[in-house]
Amino acid sequence: MFFKLKKEINYVLYQRRALLILVDIICVVLSSFLALFIRQEANTDLWLWNNYMSIWVVDVIISLLFFIFFKLYRSLWLFASIVELKNIVLAxxxxxxTKYLIINHVLDVRLPYSWYFIEPALLVLLIGGNRFLYRYIRDYRIRKTQQNKNTGSKISKVMIVGAGRAGNVLLREIKNNVNLNKRVVCMIDDNRAKHGTLMNGVPIVGNRDTIADNVNKYDIDEIIIALPRATAMQRKEIIDICKETKCKLKVVPGVYQLIDGEVKVSKLREVEIDDLLGRNPIKVDIKQIASYVKDQVVMV
Structure with missing residues (x-):
């Protein structure tokens, strides 16, 4: 059963890769023809078209080899990011x-020098465009399916305090996981340069002093404090402000979770008494103390 399932998964994977390679071949040839068309200002110069037709297979093969080398067919495009875009550009x-060296100096076929600038620019648009379009369509379909399942259940409106790395990671996870039944509607940060800007489409609306006003404005149900690098005193001050709103409070545990890449919704915890101290908790060895205060009268 296991091997049968594995075989089916591999078959689907090979099908997708084959389809992606076919699309890439079309993109390479199309971008090359468009580059010649632009270079000639829509005129038809037959010798240029004939020259390209004599080397189009070389053009495609070189492109595919670099796409394979930069692992474009092994990426999960549903989660494509700047890393995948960088690999596309480098490939x-x-x-x-390589095309310039082989076509000009090995095959001795002449194409306009401007073609070697126009064609890759168009190819970045086509190759990058079809990948991110695929991501958008898949993401949209998954969200639509999950939303239909969750129809009728209440969506919790969330405010994230902290528009830094931890806040960004939490925002992405909440947006990508509709099973959480949460929607981030605004963010808070004390950095004035961030106010009025957007992080993944979510507005950064002000500093800690505006928390209460924005809770009312956006009808917030839950506040997540994503400040793992904050001191105990800074965290206490923000928690005190948030407690006045009566919203449900959760916090990112600490800086070590940020370093380890563990900033996830599942790692959030409720506000604890230690968060309200304004300092790091003092660990006391009760057994050691008891040994020299036993049977003594103690004033505290």
């Missing part, structure tokens, strides 16, 4: 330089 630049 196309590497392929372009």
């Amino acid at each position: 196309i630049i590497g392929a372009d330089i």
